Amino acid sequence: MHDRVRQGLDAGAITALIEAHFPQVHEGSGRLEILSAGDRKATVRMLADERMMRPGGTVSGPAMFKLADFSVYVAILAVLGESALQAVTTSMTMNFLTRPKPGDLVGEARLLKLGRRLAVAEVAIHSAAETELVAHATSTYVLPSARAG
Amino acid sequence: MHDRVRQGLDAGAITALIEAHFPQVHEGSGRLEILSAGDRKATVRMLADERMMRPGGTVSGPAMFKLADFSVYVAILAVLGESALQAVTTSMTMNFLTRPKPGDLVGEARLLKLGRRLAVAEVAIHSAAETELVAHATSTYVLPSARAG
Amino acid sequence: MHDRVRQGLDAGAITALIEAHFPQVHEGSGRLEILSAGDRKATVRMLADERMMRPGGTVSGPAMFKLADFSVYVAILAVLGESALQAVTTSMTMNFLTRPKPGDLVGEARLLKLGRRLAVAEVAIHSAAETELVAHATSTYVLPSARAG
Amino acid sequence: MHDRVRQGLDAGAITALIEAHFPQVHEGSGRLEILSAGDRKATVRMLADERMMRPGGTVSGPAMFKLADFSVYVAILAVLGESALQAVTTSMTMNFLTRPKPGDLVGEARLLKLGRRLAVAEVAIHSAAETELVAHATSTYVLPSARAG
Numbered sequence A, B, C, D: 001m002h003d004r005v006r007q008g009l010d011a012g013a014i015t016a017l018i019e020a021h022f023p024q025v026h027e028g029s030g031r032l033e034i035l036s037a038g039d040r041k042a043t044v045r046m047l048a049d050e051r052m053m054r055p056g057g058t059v060s061g062p063a064m065f066k067l068a069d070f071s072v073y074v075a076i077l078a079v080l081g082e083s084a085l086q087a088v089t090t091s092m093t094m095n096f097l098t099r100p101k102p103g104d105l106v107g108e109a110r111l112l113k114l115g116r117r118l119a120v121a122e123v124a125i126h127s128a129a130e131t132e133l134v135a136h137a138t139s140t141y142v143l144p145s146a147r148a149g
Helices: A003-005 A011-022 A061-085 B002-006 B012-020 B061-084 C002-006 C011-021 C062-083 D002-004 D011-021 D061-084
Strands: A032-038 A040-048 A088-096 A105-115 A120-127 A133-142 B033-040 B041-046 B088-096 B105-114 B118-127 B132-143 C032-038 C042-044 C086-097 C105-114 C120-128 C131-142 D032-036 D041-046 D086-094 D104-115 D118-127 D133-142
Touching: A011 A032, A011 A040, A011 A061, A032 A061, A040 A061, A061 A088, A061 A105, A061 A120, A061 A133, A061 B061, A061 B088, A061 C002, A088 D133, A105 D133, A120 D061, A133 D086, A133 D104, A133 D133, B012 B033, B012 B061, B033 B061, B041 B061, B061 B088, B061 B105, B061 B118, B061 B132, B088 C131, B105 C131, B132 C086, B132 C105, B132 C131, C011 C032, C011 C062, C032 C062, C042 C062, C062 C105, C062 C120, C062 C131, C062 D086, C086 D061, D002 D118, D011 D032, D032 D061, D041 D061, D061 D086, D061 D104, D061 D118, D061 D133
Parallel strands: none
Antiparallel strands: A032 A040, A040 A105, A088 A133, A088 B088, A105 A120, A120 A133, B033 B041, B041 B105, B088 B132, B105 B118, B118 B132, C032 C042, C042 C105, C086 C131, C086 D086, C105 C120, C120 C131, D032 D041, D041 D104, D086 D133, D104 D118, D118 D133
16 A cells, blocks of 8 residues: 555556645636556647637747646556656746647647656647647756655 | 827727627636737736636636737737737646745746747736746747738 | 854955865866945956857857856855855846957956845846946856855 | 858758868867758767856757757758858757766757748757757747848
């Protein structure tokens, strides 16, 4: 039992955890679907939604920020499990590379470091229908101190 | 007439321009009010709205991203006028410093550089009721090539 | 006596501490002189040196990185004192705004946050002879865990 | 002949170009050796040198900045050729992940975007003897306007 809180989670378990704790994460942009999670990575799809669109049909910067941020969070939960629910974003650098076409976006997060106190990750964002990058992010999360316990 | 497109704009004129071209900017977060604009600076208030709240009453990261991004855009419009409407964010680095309390947020943008092709700015974000920073951002916009004409 | 290690330091005391522990900091670029330190700020001058010059007489990016990084370190030491000697840079974002002219550079660091585990700062860099910015940086340091003790 | 200035270059040609135009790039840190260049990528080795060492044998932040910056420059030259010699770094975000052990470092740059005006790249830095990352960078270069000609 003792080790259980540190146990990693798969895509289904993380989805259930998010729905239980942060159901409002889908508000204000397209719905976020966890496609895969594990091995220090996560892939998340953000469904197209008119609320995240900008004139000309492109996806808004805040929506891409949200996708990047959420993808990293999922990658952390996949390794650390429920004990990392309180992980908090401390910094995010985003580079916007091309204007995405209207439609679903996919974020692919990869943990570059998972330390005792900090996790650092990069995220590649592309349109669901294409492989060309539309944005790239690097992000740092502060991990809950419980983890050091 | 010729010089008019390069003429700077004040808060009221920018508000009218945004409402005409990007009325959807207020979607998905709290309404954005331009408090002041000019002298390479801009101050914008984001009204509290449940859609931008996270559990525990804190404001979401994407909402703060949006406030930072919009504040810089306003500071650019204040200098370059309508000809800069097509300016595009190319990068954004955000540091999240403390969890904001529920309530309105204020973004204060300042242009660090306004070149022919790029504008670089920093933004301080604080709760409307306090002076302590809750987030800090630096951002780069690519300016429309028309400007170089 | 017990509180002494947490006591802040002034420019002279920090200079002595650096010379005792990191005399090699001046290698590879111009000599670094602490002009002032305190009140969560620090001002550092980097003396012109041919090793930090690039063709055309401009100062190299790594030299500006070093000046920014050192300025933040000094601002942290000014608050936390010797106990923060083991603080470590975890991230740095630099924006290069204009090519500096040959000559001394000045870095002005300001702590945006000084938490239990992380310090976040911004740094403005300008030529000693001018006020226009040549570069701007934001940086995060991980503070030694001793501080939490 | 006309197209020649836009022609890409391999590692040997870039090395010769650097030695002719920027021989001082090796000053102040370990010597930089271009291991490979092409296909929008570059791999550069920075030889261990006491000038880039910090107490405890770790490599300094400015030296890693230099390696990252140079690796991206090589990746750009590999695509655009000599016409890109005047490309200038406009921003750099570095995340320092673990303290590198003493010894050579390797930077692996990859262009995320190569536009008409801007190039965006990421760089992974690891010790020559290991695969674990010691640092990660994203960087933006402004390309010489000649390129748009």
